[in-house]
Amino acid sequence: MSTDAFDVSIERCPAYQQDSVERAIASAAEKAGFPSIDGKTILVKPNILNASAPEKAVTTHPVFLAAILRFLREKGAGRIIVGDSPGFQPGSSAGKTAGLYQVALDVNAEWNEFKQGSLHQAPAGKLVKSFVLADVLETCDMVVNLPKLKTHRLMNYTGAMKNLFGLIPGLAKSAMHLRYPDKEQFGTMLVDLALSVVPTFTFMDAIVAMEGEGPGNGTPYPLGLVLASASMPLIDWTAASIIGYKPEKIPYLADAMQRIGKNPENPEYSCGPESVQTVRAENFKLLPYEMAHPSALKALPGFLQKLAVSATMRRPIFHEKKCIGCSACVKICPGKALVLDRKASGINKILIDDAACITCFCCHEVCPVNAISAGKVLHRPRRDRKLP
Ligand code: SF4
Ligand code: SF4
CATH class of the missing domain: 3.30.70.20 (Alpha-Beta Plaits)
Structure with missing residues (x-):
């Protein structure tokens, strides 16, 4: 990574227009120090929450995925695998409705349903030291994480870290909810999981975000941004701030910042070329900070x-x-x-x-x-x- 890269790059991109999305992604990648991937095997993880049409802003947009896949090919990626595991539907059937499945096939990427799990160690985990994650993860050199910026009824906000929860195959995700019903514990588990998946580079689809009743039933909000970072805690902190949250009030975001050595009361890191102040959303409908479980x-x-x-x-x-x-x-x-x-x-x-x-x-x-x-x-x- 270049030493003068921003910790989080924030690029304007007004619409899902192929050329402008490609430009925003290339620029965001360069400014956030996207690493060399020549000949590497890359796992691309969009957010495919369920079978929703792209305009509902539930899933990562197909134009965004297409631009990322072209970018990865240009950067010399060897093998590209795209996949996700929605809660109760096969990834390919939800991916077809979301317009993502065809995009993957169009650029000769492989599609993976995340059906099989294998043990993945999380030695630095506070609460969970190992997870059963999609076995394809162990064959990859890097994860390119493509979350959608959305509100979330349980966690307030969902972005980079929460998107990796989809690496847990199928209904095993429900078992994690049962095992960690307390919101704070669930958040700790999410951070344990996310920080165990390395290396990861995140491109966040915030061109149209979701406000209100997210992550599945909110309202599309045209935010016009692409964010990129090698750090999931920092990109999540930035995105949550842009939509108007005080991220220090969201326990799993504060926990993640502490774990990377940042003070949630006053974290120091660099954003560019835009800043949180220059792109802050107006009247974005947030969900209330939750009360005790x-x-x-x-x-x-x-x-x-x-x-x-x-x-x-x-x-x-x-x-x-x-x-x-x-x-x-x-x-x-x-x-x-x-x-x-x-x-x-x-x-x-x-x-x-x-x-x-x-x-x-x-x-x-x-x-x-x-x-x-x-x-x-x-x-x-x-x-x-x-x-x-
Ligand atoms: S446990 Fe409660 S909130 Fe969770 S899925 Fe069941 S009914 Fe819904
Ligand atoms: S409440 Fe929603 S998810 Fe449940 S059965 Fe009715 S339509 Fe389906």
Whole structure:
């Protein structure tokens, strides 16, 4: 890496127009010190959360992926593998809807479904010292990480580090939610995972970002930016700041900064040619900083705990008028808290066992029709409850 490179490069790029995206990526790469990859095997990891059309801003845009793949070819990459593992769908079928699968084939890249896992060591992990990750990772010299900048119902913000959670094959991701239901622990695990994947270089698709009910049901926000960095904590910190968060209030971002030796109260690093101040988004709809998880309330007596949870925690709320009965939420739910009740009237009703729900919002993430919102539930009507 060039010594005068920026820690994070921020380039303007107003639209998914092929030439301008290619220019922005090449410039961002150079200014952030993209390394030599001559003859190397590269794993390209877009964000394919689910089968969504590109204009919904749920997934990395196909024009962005195409520009990256051309860039990697020009830089002399030997073998290029593209893949992801959405929660409950094969990567290729979600990738086809997102327009990404065909793009990979067009430049003779290989597609990998991340079906098989193998043990990956994370010796510096605080909480997790080894993960089962897509086995293809072990055959690659470098990961080129292509997150989409989005809000996230559980973690507030999702970008570079969270995107690597997709290296965990299929529904094993749900098991991680169950194992680390506490938001802070889950965040620590995410940082353990992300920092164990080296070397990684991130190009963030922030040309159209997602605000509001991210990561699956928010609103596209034309931000007009491409970010690049060899550091995931720094690029995430920068992106979260651009959209208006105080990143020090997002525990996993603060944790990651501390682990790379930066003070979250006043981190020193370089951005260019633009800065956070020159590109800051206006009126970007953020999700509120989350309150404590039930585990943090364990010291309270039972009835107070219940009251505190009802008064402070947001829970999933299911809207039967919107539900199309696809069962995606039921299948992905780590707590097995949901059942689909198909009524003779044609109405699809999702019943929930609040005692089994760990408020991970995986259901919210995968619902294709925005039929799940989040809110405080003081009393769930009996007709909406899943009975044990
Ligand atoms: S109901 Fe939704 S939020 Fe609750 S555990 Fe299941 S997937 Fe997570
Ligand atoms: S709530 Fe959403 S994810 Fe669940 S069954 Fe209905 S449409 Fe599918």
